[in-house]
Amino acid sequence: MIRLGLSLLALLLALAVFGPWLTGVSASAQDLERVLMPPGLGEWLGTDNLGRSVVTRLAYAIRLSTGLALLSVLSAAVPGTALGLLAAWRGGWVERLLVMLADAVLALPGLLLVLILLAFAPGAIWPFYVGLALVLWVEYFRVVRAQARTLLASPQVEAAALMGFGWPYILRCHLLPELLPILLTLMTLGVATAVVALSTAGYIGVGLRPPTAELGLMISEAFPYVFEAPWLIIAPVATLLLLIAGLACIAEALRRAR
Amino acid sequence: MKRIGLLLATRLAQALFLALGISTLCFFLLRALPGDVAFRIAASRYGLDMVTTAAAEAVRAELNLDLPALRALGHWWVALLRFDLGVSAITGRAVWTELAQQLGHTVQLAVAAVALALAISAPLGVRAGLNPGGRLDTALLAGALLLRAIPPFLLGLLLIIAFALILPLAPAAGHLEQGTLFLPALTLALGLSAPLARIVRDAMAQVSSTPYYAFSRTKGLSEAATFWRHGLRNIAVPVLAYLATQLVFLIEGVVVIETLFAWPGIGHALIHALFGRDVPMIQGVVLVMSLGIVLFNALVDLVCLLLDPRERTV
Numbered sequence: 001m002i003r004l005g006l007s008l009l010a011l012l013l014a015l016a017v018f019g020p021w022l023t024g025v026s027a028s029a030q031d032l033e034r035v036l037m038p039p040g041l042g043e044w045l046g047t048d049n050l051g052r053s054v055v056t057r058l059a060y061a062i063r064l065s066t067g068l069a070l071l072s073v074l075s076a077a078v079p080g081t082a083l084g085l086l087a088a089w090r091g092g093w094v095e096r097l098l099v100m101l102a103d104a105v106l107a108l109p110g111l112l113l114v115l116i117l118l119a120f121a122p123g124a125i126w127p128f129y130v131g132l133a134l135v136l137w138v139e140y141f142r143v144v145r146a147q148a149r150t151l152l153a154s155p156q157v158e159a160a161a162l163m164g165f166g167w168p169y170i171l172r173c174h175l176l177p178e179l180l181p182i183l184l185t186l187m188t189l190g191v192a193t194a195v196v197a198l199s200t201a202g203y204i205g206v207g208l209r210p211p212t213a214e215l216g217l218m219i220s221e222a223f224p225y226v227f228e229a230p231w232l233i234i235a236p237v238a239t240l241l242l243l244i245a246g247l248a249c250i251a252e253a254l255r256r257a258r
Numbered sequence: 259m260k261r262i263g264l265l266l267a268t269r270l271a272q273a274l275f276l277a278l279g280i281s282t283l284c285f286f287l288l289r290a291l292p293g294d295v296a297f298r299i300a301a302s303r304y305g306l307d308m309v310t311t312a313a314a315e316a317v318r319a320e321l322n323l324d325l326p327a328l329r330a331l332g333h334w335w336v337a338l339l340r341f342d343l344g345v346s347a348i349t350g351r352a353v354w355t356e357l358a359q360q361l362g363h364t365v366q367l368a369v370a371a372v373a374l375a376l377a378i379s380a381p382l383g384v385r386a387g388l389n390p391g392g393r394l395d396t397a398l399l400a401g402a403l404l405l406r407a408i409p410p411f412l413l414g415l416l417l418i419i420a421f422a423l424i425l426p427l428a429p430a431a432g433h434l435e436q437g438t439l440f441l442p443a444l445t446l447a448l449g450l451s452a453p454l455a456r457i458v459r460d461a462m463a464q465v466s467s468t469p470y471y472a473f474s475r476t477k478g479l480s481e482a483a484t485f486w487r488h489g490l491r492n493i494a495v496p497v498l499a500y501l502a503t504q505l506v507f508l509i510e511g512v513v514v515i516e517t518l519f520a521w522p523g524i525g526h527a528l529i530h531a532l533f534g535r536d537v538p539m540i541q542g543v544v545l546v547m548s549l550g551i552v553l554f555n556a557l558v559d560l561v562c563l564l565l566d567p568r569e570r571t572v
Binding site: 106107109110118196200237241245248 | 268271272275276279280284287290403406407408409410411412415419423506509510514517528529532533535540544547548551552555
């Protein structure tokens with residue numbers, strides 16, 4: 001399962017990295033004499049209604065989605081984990097306050113926060129980053145807090161503390177190795193969430209603006225040509241599905257390995 | 259009783275915190291909009307040719323845009339605590355009136371989706387749970403993983419292509435024709451029923467392996483009577499608790515699916531308010547959605563308390 005997931009991701013990332021280099025055209029280069037070309041030798045995945053290369057646009061779209069997803073997931077995981085550890089370690093009112101904050105954020109659907117922020121700056125990418133990071137940290141906080149509480153009360157941590165080891169040692173040798181698998185699972189799922197959020201907003205027209213190459217936008221732009229040029233809509237749909245399926249496979253494999 | 263009180267107090271504090279947070283964010287949104295907001299709102303209300311300075315000044319006074327930021331924020335909060343959501347910047351009607359109308363459509367869609375999801379997932383989950391590891395169980399696991407991996411907007415799109423364009427069985431969008439509810443409800447229901455079937459299956463497998471379940475059959479009850487008496491109640495608790503967590507999924511889904519199928523509910527209204535930068539409307543919709551989640555969670559906590567006597571003593 002993990003092999004399938006990793007090879008799917010490797011395939012898509014290879015397309016993202018080498019695609020533009022192989023086709024040699026930019027994502028916005030139009031060629032109005034070659035519109036809606038079917039996939040073939042010259043154009044692997046054909047051209048769209050403005051004669052732009054679908055391969056190149058897919059490559060840039062994957063770069064955009066994965067880049068945004070990694071950035072927002074990391075920005076959520078680091079403070080989320082730190083706050084979870086803090087809550088488990090300190091307890092008392094610090095913990096109660098943080099738990100309340102987390103519960104409140106949990107009642108706010110992530111997409112809604114992204115949408116409010118998008119009202120500040122329509123068509124910008126930072127609302128996605130900020131909104132996703134602000135919502136996703138809660139999961140890390142909750143999981144890390146729950147696990148760290150049992151770990152901190154465990155005999156090995158008590159023994160290490162009695163032997164005089166400081167908290168950096170305990171954190172590095174007793175807490176992080178135990179937390180790592182579940183953190184990786186959450187991060188894989190978080191990347192999928194971010195990718196879906198970006199493409200959903202793009203598809204319903206509140207996300208990034210044309211001519212950006214983005215999966216959701218590409219799907220909605222291709223919809224009018226669904227019977228005339230089906231490859232145009234199949235390419236971004238398949239890319240999105242393979243990306244999510246790859247991530248889901250990795251998350252499932254990590255979950256089973258725990 | 260004490261437990262119920264504590265539970266309600268926590269949820270109330272949560273609701274208050276959320277409401278203040280969202281409303282403050284919306285306040286800053288109103289102030290941060292580029293250009294003269296009062297003029298823009300007046301223009302969208304009376305038409306570009308009819309805007310006068312007087313009309314813009316009236317809007318400015320109405321939204322407290324002439325006050326210094328901190329005092330205006332105070333007014334904004336007081337209005338919120340009095341449940342006054344203001345007036346839609348675009349239509350000029352009270353936000354509550356607009357919401358009441360749209361909420362009906364959304365509730366209709368959500369109820370249809372949850373009912374359809376239960377109708378799909380419950381029978382499959384119970385069958386699979388009675389025979390864990392069987393063929394149906396394996397197929398269900400694979401199907402659930404697959405369905406969950408498809409984002410709702412893509413599922414909706416695929417359903418439109420399949421059932422409205424290729425096989426013209428149901429209309430693709432709108433809400434006035436017969437059968438327009440079907441495709442949006444099915445889209446939401448499929449996304450919900452994938453994990454729901456897993457929950458039903460796990461609960462059923464767990465209940466059917468307990469001694470009391472086996473004993474009730476030993477004492478002569480039929481398979482059906484055993485299920486109704488001992489199975490259903492035990493399955494209901496995890497299913498309800500799970501549905502409560504899925505309300506967030508449902509609300510996100512409602513925003514996307516209503517826009518996709520032009521269903522005139524609050525999700526559709528939110529997207530329109532975003533396009534028009536109608537801040538009072540954005541605030542109203544987001545408040546109703548998130549407070550709805552808190553309220554629903556509180557209700558589910560209470561129902562689980564009533565359904566499961568074990569919870570009461572904890």
